[in-house]
Amino acid sequence: MGQVNASISISLDGYVAGPDPSMEEPLGKGGEGLHEWVLKLAGWRSRHGYEGGETGPDNDLLEEENRNNGAVVMGRRMFSGGAGPWEDDPNPTGWWGDEPPFGHGVFVVTHHTREPLVLGATTFTFVTEGVERAVELARDAAGERNVLVSGGGSVIEQALRAGVVDELQLHVVPVLLGGGARLFDGRGDGEVRLEVDRTVGSTDVSHLRYRVVR
Amino acid sequence: MGQVNASISISLDGYVAGPDPSMEEPLGKGGEGLHEWVLKLAGWRSRHGYEGGETGPDNDLLEEENRNNGAVVMGRRMFSGGAGPWEDDPNPTGWWGDEPPFGHGVFVVTHHTREPLVLGATTFTFVTEGVERAVELARDAAGERNVLVSGGGSVIEQALRAGVVDELQLHVVPVLLGGGARLFDGRGDGEVRLEVDRTVGSTDVSHLRYRVVR
Numbered sequence: 001m002g003q004v005n006a007s008i009s010i011s012l013d014g015y016v017a018g019p020d021p022s023m024e025e026p027l028g029k030g031g032e033g034l035h036e037w038v039l040k041l042a043g044w045r046s047r048h049g050y051e052g053g054e055t056g057p058d059n060d061l062l063e064e065e066n067r068n069n070g071a072v073v074m075g076r077r078m079f080s081g082g083a084g085p086w087e088d089d090p091n092p093t094g095w096w097g098d099e100p101p102f103g104h105g106v107f108v109v110t111h112h113t114r115e116p117l118v119l120g121a122t123t124f125t126f127v128t129e130g131v132e133r134a135v136e137l138a139r140d141a142a143g144e145r146n147v148l149v150s151g152g153g154s155v156i157e158q159a160l161r162a163g164v165v166d167e168l169q170l171h172v173v174p175v176l177l178g179g180g181a182r183l184f185d186g187r188g189d190g191e192v193r194l195e196v197d198r199t200v201g202s203t204d205v206s207h208l209r210y211r212v213v214r
Numbered sequence: 215m216g217q218v219n220a221s222i223s224i225s226l227d228g229y230v231a232g233p234d235p236s237m238e239e240p241l242g243k244g245g246e247g248l249h250e251w252v253l254k255l256a257g258w259r260s261r262h263g264y265e266g267g268e269t270g271p272d273n274d275l276l277e278e279e280n281r282n283n284g285a286v287v288m289g290r291r292m293f294s295g296g297a298g299p300w301e302d303d304p305n306p307t308g309w310w311g312d313e314p315p316f317g318h319g320v321f322v323v324t325h326h327t328r329e330p331l332v333l334g335a336t337t338f339t340f341v342t343e344g345v346e347r348a349v350e351l352a353r354d355a356a357g358e359r360n361v362l363v364s365g366g367g368s369v370i371e372q373a374l375r376a377g378v379v380d381e382l383q384l385h386v387v388p389v390l391l392g393g394g395a396r397l398f399d400g401r402g403d404g405e406v407r408l409e410v411d412r413t414v415g416s417t418d419v420s421h422l423r424y425r426v427v428r
Contacts, residue, residue, distance in 0.1 A: 012384075012398070012408065012422075012424075013228065013396075013397070013398035014227065014228035014396070014398075170226075172386075172422065174408040174409060174410050174424055175408075176398055176405075176406055176408075178398075182227075182228070183227070184226070184227035184228075184390055184392075191390075192390055194226065194388040194389075194390075195388060195417070196388050196415060196416070196417050196418065196419065196420060198415075199413060199414060199415025199416075199420040199421075200413060201410060201412075201413025201422070202410070202413075203409070203410050204410065205410065206410060206413040206420070206422050207413075208226075208386065208415070208420050210226075210388055
């Protein structure tokens with residue numbers, strides 16, 4: 001079996017999205033600043049059909065993170081921005097376009113049932129039985145490869161607390177958002193134990209990788 | 215002139231002290247876990263009159279942080295745990311014993327006036343005109359050497375917002391405290407701009423150093 005890795009960009013003041021998210025600003029005010037480091041990388045651009053982009057240590061790390069993935073778990077908001085019933089969703093096929101960059105199964109945690117959605121080489125499966133079940137289905141789909149739990153923060157936190165994550169990587173971006181969604185929002189203390197696995201960084205971002213202790 | 219450096223240990227969920235601080239647990243529940251990495255280092259132990267201790271990258275970094283210091287700025291709670299008038303303070307000569315490990319001026323930010331306190335080679339000066347004034351006095355005292363703003367979180371945050379800090383170093387410890395005092399508590403967004411200067415770490419702690427952009 002592969003392992004289950006969680007990975008998310010986080011501001012220096014601990015937010016994984018800025019305040020006041022909307023369909024226009026799904027990551028909240030200033031939240032896009034969390035992802036600028038990745039959007040300019042060659043590895044991100046090539047997966048999204050663009051040429052060029054930066055190489056270097058951040059790109060190597062992104063490639064490393066993606067190289068062995070066989071499935072992704074994400075929350076409903078990361079899929080489409082919506083949260084309610086699908087018929088109310090202004091963006092029912094998600095943010096990811098007609099050719100999503102995954103090329104393997106994506107398991108979307110949601111409260112609302114829906115048939116799987118196939119877009120290009122990516123199949124989105126909608127899981128209403130919670131994060132732990134989504135990770136289980138993703139593990140089955142990934143086989144020998146890894147599962148990436150890619151956000152949002154509450155999905156990663158739930159997966160950590162359920163004890164189904166092997167490795168957590170935080171990409172700490174030197175911005176202060178001053179509000180928004182925190183990764184760990186006052187529900188810490190002992191339930192999740194972590195050990196530092198690696199600390200590396202560039203001039204844009206610091207990558208902190210942890211092993212989850214069972 | 216030297217530069218002004220701020221440095222503090224912080225939990226992975228963004229707290230610089232745990233919940234429910236008391237005279238018995240001045241760092242709050244679990245807060246001592248933030249400082250275990252430093253207490254076992256040779257550089258910390260020798261300054262506090264103990265032998266032995268660990269060497270290695272964390273110790274090198276501690277020595278680097280202390281090598282060129284000529285003065286320290288800290289908050290009242292970091293001096294004694296108290297916050298009210300001095301006559302009510304159960305610990306009026308501070309936590310630091312008869313031979314505090316500083317050997318130079320320490321400027322304590324407080325609301326309550328008090329004459330300077332000389333203990334061994336360390337003089338504590340009590341500053342009631344705010345953090346910015348404390349840093350100014352510390353700079354004068356340090357001369358060509360550096361000033362270290364060493365906590366607590368609110369003193370560091372005030373110094374950052376006052377624009378008097380050149381460099382911020384966060385020692386990110388892989389614990390989740392689940393509550394307590396945050397370094398940046400929802401007062402971010404644009405007032406303080408940081409650039410990554412260096413990211414290094416050990417198996418115990420990750421050291422993120424930032425330049426403050428003016």
